[in-house]
Amino acid sequence: MSANNVPNPAVPDTGGSSGLGYPALFYFLPGLGLQARLFIWCSYNRIRFDGVVMSAVRRFPRRMSGGVYFGPADWRAKKWAIAPTPIPQAAAAGVAAINNRDTLLALLRGVALGKTDRVTPALADQLVSLGQSPVRLLVLNLLPSQPESALAAALTDLALAHLRAGLTLLDMALRANQQLIAVDRHDQRTVKIWRDLASSHNLQIKPLLGKYPLAHPLVLFRVLCRRWAVNYAAPAAAGLLVVDPVTCWALGRAAAGEARLTHRPVQVVVQGLEPVLAMARIGEPLRDLLTRLGFPTADMECIAGGMLSGQLVNPADAVIEPYTDVLALRPSPRPEPSADCIGCGWCVQACPTALNPAAILADAGMRAAMPLAHLYEAVGCIDCGLCTYLCPSRLPLAATIGNIKRSLTALPAAKPSPAPGSLSVQESI
Ligand code: SF4
């Protein structure tokens, strides 16, 4: 597969021939020798004699392992807990002129639309990585970025018009070869809404089993395009742009006349209570938002960005960032000591980047003698937090690997440095 050859994710990989080709008819001719039959069989299965083994092996792409399916997030209140600010209805002057990527880039900067999701790079950064290459695939990523996140489903329900306007604007500006909606296939309501829309638009729906952290752009790149990358610019450089629902919604608002992104939807999850959606002001102290929503903050831990990979924050100090999607509140847990690794392998099985967290942790203590392979493996960690979540011995796997990664990437020599013009992409096999 060449570097620019992104497979068509809308076409299911059947792993075999696509129909009854004419050589199959000759196969049944009487009197043919074994070699002739083998030749016909190989032609029918598109296996070339000069590379029989590799052609056959390529039919079985490396197993897309890892991840855990938590099910669609619970979201019953079909309304905003705090209503969005009204959007001026007058169309913004100049939005109609967004018909190429330069004008789109100018619009993104004009409305201060940067990173609106914790893991997805800002659309402007992706456009810079894309350069003048064609957009082969534009993905509206409606998969849950965190197990408890229902933002995509909520925006589909409450702000579908803005999502559609955002998609139309992206279509006008980017002229992507394909537009794909990636959605959790068990979120049947969202799938149905987008399926109905797809029939009247140039859209394809890709229902996937939304195993966390499939929404991470590097994991999505691997699943859709069957290519590995550790560099966040690699998917864009290969022609894949990933747009999270909040960016698409904000673009739709820009098309409707909203000047700047001043508010964003935030989902607040409190243990034992029904999750709510609120339109929060960017820069607003978390404590103000939680007080307005009537949630207690005393004796509660506040985790910004999701329970698995978010950060513990102090609501009195922390503010809503443009990429704050989920706030989780829970009573402060009693600290529980870690035990020894029991070698269950759950962390290895779940790791979406095929690392061996147990082995890396075991070697982390003797850092000086740590195998180089483990050191550089750690760079591929995407901080999803699954290994720590699953570990029955409560070992601090993700934090340790994250520390190794940060210490490595802080060293200029340790940074992966692709040769000019090449991609940090490895083929899946
Ligand atoms: S935090 Fe890193 S090592 Fe742990 S499961 Fe996620 S990607 Fe793998």
Ligand code: SF4
């Ligand atoms: S999940 Fe925990 S106990 Fe199991 S192999 Fe990994 S580090 Fe060891």
